[in-house]
Amino acid sequence: MGIGAREYPKGASVLRRMLVAVAAALAALVASPSSAHGHAAFAQSSPAAGARIEQSPARLVLTFTEPLNGGLSRGSVTPAAGGQSVPLVAAGDGRTLVLVPRGPLPKGPYLVRWHTVSTQDGHALEGTFSFGVRTAATTSDSEVEQSPFARSGWLRIGLRAVLYVSLLLWVASALIPRLLGLGRRSWVAPPDLDARLRSQAIALRERERRIAGELAWVALAAAIATTLAEAADAAGGLSANGVSTFLFNGEAGIGRLALIGALLLAALQNGRARLAALLAVVASWGLAASGHAASAEPRGWSILNDWVHLLSGAVWLGGIGMLALVWGPTLRRNREARRLAAERVLPEFGRVALPAFFAVAATGVVSLTLQLSAPGDLIFSAYGRLLLIKIVLVGVLAIASSVHVWVLRPRARRPTAAVTSAERRHWRLVRGEPIVGICVVLAVALLVTFPLPPEQLASAQNAVASAEAPCDPCPLPTPAGDELSVADRAGTQLVSGLLRSAGGVLTGTIRVFDLRGQPSRTPFEVPGAEETDCGRGCSRIRVPARERLAVRVQERGRTFTADLPSAWEHSANAEARRRLVATQAVMRSLRSVRQREFVTSGPGSVARTVYRLQAPNRLALKTGGGVRTVIIGDRQWTSTRESPWARGSYGEGLPFALRRWFRWSTYSGTARILDRRREGGRRVLELALADPATPLWIRLVVDVRTRRVVREQIAVSGHFTSETYEAFDQPTEVEAPRVR
Numbered sequence: 001m002g003i004g005a006r007e008y009p010k011g012a013s014v015l016r017r018m019l020v021a022v023a024a025a026l027a028a029l030v031a032s033p034s035s036a037h038g039h040a041a042f043a044q045s046s047p048a049a050g051a052r053i054e055q056s057p058a059r060l061v062l063t064f065t066e067p068l069n070g071g072l073s074r075g076s077v078t079p080a081a082g083g084q085s086v087p088l089v090a091a092g093d094g095r096t097l098v099l100v101p102r103g104p105l106p107k108g109p110y111l112v113r114w115h116t117v118s119t120q121d122g123h124a125l126e127g128t129f130s131f132g133v134r135t136a137a138t139t140s141d142s143e144v145e146q147s148p149f150a151r152s153g154w155l156r157i158g159l160r161a162v163l164y165v166s167l168l169l170w171v172a173s174a175l176i177p178r179l180l181g182l183g184r185r186s187w188v189a190p191p192d193l194d195a196r197l198r199s200q201a202i203a204l205r206e207r208e209r210r211i212a213g214e215l216a217w218v219a220l221a222a223a224i225a226t227t228l229a230e231a232a233d234a235a236g237g238l239s240a241n242g243v244s245t246f247l248f249n250g251e252a253g254i255g256r257l258a259l260i261g262a263l264l265l266a267a268l269q270n271g272r273a274r275l276a277a278l279l280a281v282v283a284s285w286g287l288a289a290s291g292h293a294a295s296a297e298p299r300g301w302s303i304l305n306d307w308v309h310l311l312s313g314a315v316w317l318g319g320i321g322m323l324a325l326v327w328g329p330t331l332r333r334n335r336e337a338r339r340l341a342a343e344r345v346l347p348e349f350g351r352v353a354l355p356a357f358f359a360v361a362a363t364g365v366v367s368l369t370l371q372l373s374a375p376g377d378l379i380f381s382a383y384g385r386l387l388l389i390k391i392v393l394v395g396v397l398a399i400a401s402s403v404h405v406w407v408l409r410p411r412a413r414r415p416t417a418a419v420t421s422a423e424r425r426h427w428r429l430v431r432g433e434p435i436v437g438i439c440v441v442l443a444v445a446l447l448v449t450f451p452l453p454p455e456q457l458a459s460a461q462n463a464v465a466s467a468e469a470p471c472d473p474c475p476l477p478t479p480a481g482d483e484l485s486v487a488d489r490a491g492t493q494l495v496s497g498l499l500r501s502a503g504g505v506l507t508g509t510i511r512v513f514d515l516r517g518q519p520s521r522t523p524f525e526v527p528g529a530e531e532t533d534c535g536r537g538c539s540r541i542r543v544p545a546r547e548r549l550a551v552r553v554q555e556r557g558r559t560f561t562a563d564l565p566s567a568w569e570h571s572a573n574a575e576a577r578r579r580l581v582a583t584q585a586v587m588r589s590l591r592s593v594r595q596r597e598f599v600t601s602g603p604g605s606v607a608r609t610v611y612r613l614q615a616p617n618r619l620a621l622k623t624g625g626g627v628r629t630v631i632i633g634d635r636q637w638t639s640t641r642e643s644p645w646a647r648g649s650y651g652e653g654l655p656f657a658l659r660r661w662f663r664w665s666t667y668s669g670t671a672r673i674l675d676r677r678r679e680g681g682r683r684v685l686e687l688a689l690a691d692p693a694t695p696l697w698i699r700l701v702v703d704v705r706t707r708r709v710v711r712e713q714i715a716v717s718g719h720f721t722s723e724t725y726e727a728f729d730q731p732t733e734v735e736a737p738r739v740r
Helices: 009-031 153-179 198-235 240-247 251-268 273-289 299-333 335-371 382-412 419-449 454-467 573-588 665-670
Strands: 042-046 060-064 074-079 088-093 096-101 108-117 124-133 483-490 493-502 505-513 530-533 538-544 548-555 558-565 592-602 605-614 618-623 628-632 635-639 646-649 672-679 682-691 696-703 709-716 719-726
Touching: 042 124, 060 074, 060 108, 074 088, 074 096, 096 108, 124 198, 153 198, 153 251, 153 273, 153 299, 153 335, 153 419, 198 240, 198 251, 198 299, 240 251, 251 273, 273 299, 299 335, 299 419, 335 382, 382 419, 483 548, 483 682, 483 696, 483 709, 493 548, 493 558, 493 709, 505 548, 573 665, 573 672, 573 682, 573 696, 665 682
Parallel strands: none
Antiparallel strands: 042 060, 060 096, 074 108, 088 096, 108 124, 483 493, 483 558, 493 505, 505 538, 530 538, 548 558, 592 605, 592 719, 605 618, 618 628, 628 635, 635 646, 672 682, 682 696, 696 709, 709 719
């Protein structure tokens, strides 16, 4: 913190090496191919990307993972062989962009270029894909692409870095005196320094006041410049109408206006401590409401968490920076000033810095769970690698602070010959902290340029991957955070729905599979829905929102109806995951339970089985056909009506355990709450789960009070299973049978 390079050459060398390492890490990340492609929030389209269709489409519908700013979203359709763009009528509605050609499209391949802006966080997204009318699509051009650094991205990164640095420093200058109960008095240069540093104390306080005022103006200029740059990127140019549409269509725009308004008042206000603290809180909320937190679910809690993260980060990192700015020149020249700062100023700052650090760490962990779909995203996604760099830098800063507070500072106060060495190392670390803090802020500025974190992008990437070329059958996409994946049977057919509900309209994709798990050739329809064909056994639908969705399937001259739930709690995904994990833990902790199973492959096919499970590793089952099985650990006995008990081995080296019998948390990422109701005098919760890879769909009915599963339905091609659970923790004995 302001120690001269001449006095401590070793420290300067260490700092240079640290900066070179951080710069190399950031450069390697930026150069990574995955940081430049595959991050658009494009989910699907009709016609599908890479599809061949036999007649000119009446309209093209592009679906995205977030609500669109209709005034800034646009698209074009151009013959792939070259030529003029097709005249279109474009309209954005919710999460869809609809392109209506003004006339039939002649035979040939076409390129669709789109540009959208999210109303949730204000990110501009662009992409391209192709389809063919009575001919093959140009699949080589069917690439959804979005680079965080495209369209003057580095300019926006630089402006955000300036905004974050100046804002954090100014928020620290406004909040820390209030947190320490000092009112208008200086926390950087306390009054009792007058007796020992009379000439410097007044200069320190004047420097603090001047720096705080300048920071407010710098942050205001950076906020305005950042907003204008992002508005120009979103609108395709800087204009009054574009800026207005960008700011007044969505909560992200309101957050940006709140940030600018608070900073303007802060720059104009004249040393009023309470007003400055209030404006610092408002400005931090504006920044949180216009960033990634506005895209995560649950949205309100995500913004609140990010808000607290920003405020605590400002107190901790911004406080370190303010100490460096105010005390730097004095510490460079005056050894007595360094000793007084270590004895009087730094301990006082530590009263707020330590709680602020713990708040930063806690809210950072919450952000990780909201932004990453799995721990591996920290390594295998560009966003995660950059986030990991930020975490490492924060850890380095925390370790450095701990060492100089609890190790070096106490040593420097001892009246021994080692004081000079301890004091030197102490100030070397203090001096390096602001530099590492700036690196943290730079990492944050880079993070914000990514359109969406991995948690929100996972489903879009899966959809894009399956849409890059024609496929039959196509892999099922993972449901996005605002989508529901459910299934039911209709005759022998499996009917699945990937549904999205917004603005009173239900949209989505219905797929029908035969007994072999292949896309079905059986005709089906969704009564009352507007349907668009998307391949064999596939239809995209649009219908007024409703509680249940009926899908009629014609099979062998008979009509069967699948009943799909189509209403769910959109903002309760995190709760659904928590309840699922808690329910699994309760079921695994049971001493015993009885399970009744009903399995069918369609009309006329029924199999019943009763299971008795006893902890920790015993199972007895009996089928309707008279087959009996007893399993204890890795041993198994089986008998039929015609044959006695025969002993064998269970599994392939992994013994049976009741804990492994219940395995639902694997599908927690797709968990949705379908209903809350009362059954038989008890409150129950109905959860929907899905595994697109199998594919498999599960519905659980859970007793809210006991957190036990009451009923379970499993749908997979060729098998439809209903389970009921009873006799929880009732006395039961599963014994090894006697073998003659």
